[in-house]
Amino acid sequence: MYLDFSLEEAVRKRYSVRNYAPREIEEEKKKALAAFITSLDNPFGKKVKFYCFNKDAAGEKTKLGTYGVIKGAKHYFGASIKLEPLALEALGYEFEAVVLYLAHLGLGTCWLGGTFNRKGFAKALKIEAEELLPAVSPYGYAAEKKHLLEYAMRKIGRADQRKSWDELFFIKDFHTPLSKQEAGELAFPLEMVRLGPSASNKQPWRIFVVENACHFYEYKASGYSDIFPYDIQRIDMGIAAAHFDFAAKEKGIRGYFAADLAPNITLPKNMEYCFSWFRDELK
Numbered sequence: 001m002y003l004d005f006s007l008e009e010a011v012r013k014r015y016s017v018r019n020y021a022p023r024e025i026e027e028e029k030k031k032a033l034a035a036f037i038t039s040l041d042n043p044f045g046k047k048v049k050f051y052c053f054n055k056d057a058a059g060e061k062t063k064l065g066t067y068g069v070i071k072g073a074k075h076y077f078g079a080s081i082k083l084e085p086l087a088l089e090a091l092g093y094e095f096e097a098v099v100l101y102l103a104h105l106g107l108g109t110c111w112l113g114g115t116f117n118r119k120g121f122a123k124a125l126k127i128e129a130e131e132l133l134p135a136v137s138p139y140g141y142a143a144e145k146k147h148l149l150e151y152a153m154r155k156i157g158r159a160d161q162r163k164s165w166d167e168l169f170f171i172k173d174f175h176t177p178l179s180k181q182e183a184g185e186l187a188f189p190l191e192m193v194r195l196g197p198s199a200s201n202k203q204p205w206r207i208f209v210v211e212n213a214c215h216f217y218e219y220k221a222s223g224y225s226d227i228f229p230y231d232i233q234r235i236d237m238g239i240a241a242a243h244f245d246f247a248a249k250e251k252g253i254r255g256y257f258a259a260d261l262a263p264n265i266t267l268p269k270n271m272e273y274c275f276s277w278f279r280d281e282l283k
């Protein structure tokens with residue numbers, strides 16, 4: 001899929017909003033969001049189902065808690081998948097497209113993969129038994145000030161910081177960092193990956209660049225996903241794919257994603273191959 005707004009502007013504007021203003025979302029923005037959601041697809045060929053709902057309409061008894069993390073939000077969206085290889089990456093890709101679209105519309109969001117009542121939300125959204133609800137997000141206008149817990153979370157998670165290029169992107173092997181100069185035209189898509197959000201801001205994406213291919217790896221934080229029945233950092237990998245893909249398309253760089261094409265290189269501990277992106281032959 002393509003974006004019809006500036007990816008870079010949306011990426012730079014977006015941050016996790018955890019305190020929302022009482023201001024209503026305009027009807028045309030709600031309609032635009034619904035239309036955008038129907039236009040979604042992903043390069044992994046997995047089905048992702050989206051749900052939008054109003055917390056007030058869900059009724060008093062429905063348990064839609066966020067452990068005090070989100071305040072003032074009326075509107076939420078969520079996405080479900082059947083758990084299978086590349087489905088979490090597909091969800092990361094499409095969900096992040098929605099997050100960026102909402103940023104473009106001037107609306108805040110906050111990925112919630114952990115701090116929400118999963119059972120309560122799944123019930124309210126009528127998620128089918130064989131489906132999984134890995135993430136939801138509030139959306140709406142940001143309040144003028146962040147709430148106290150929000151300040152603390154941003155500070156502890158160093159939410160305003162990102163790892164540097166030499167920790168994330170490699171050439172030849174995982175000991176040789178790729179410079180911006182060596183990246184050439186791919187420097188922009190890689191920079192957009194670097195600025196993305198990730199669970200607990202762990203930034204697990206590592207990219208090994210070989211001429212016209214980028215091989216995406218997950219640097220697994222050990223024990224981090226143990227509380228989930230799946231690897232939540234695979235969602236982060238899908239977010240990386242989205243930022244890379246939209247950035248490449250914006251610059252007219254054509255390519256495609258494929259899985260199971262890992263290069264034959266020695267991997268550091270905790271490094272797992274996910275998928276690759278190949279540039280179309282230059283004509």
Ligand SMILES: Cc1cc2nc3c(=O)[nH]c(=O)nc-3n(C[C@H](O)[C@H](O)[C@H](O)COP(=O)(O)O)c2cc1C
Nearest residue numbers: 015016111112113114115159197198199200201235
């Ligand atoms: C997959 C995923 C799950 C996340 N889960 C939560 C969560 O459960 N609660 C929360 O407050 N923030 C959550 N976040 C937000 C991250 O903590 C946040 O993106 C990161 O710290 C960077 O900050 P920023 O989004 O403001 O740039 C999640 C982000 C991602 C990508």
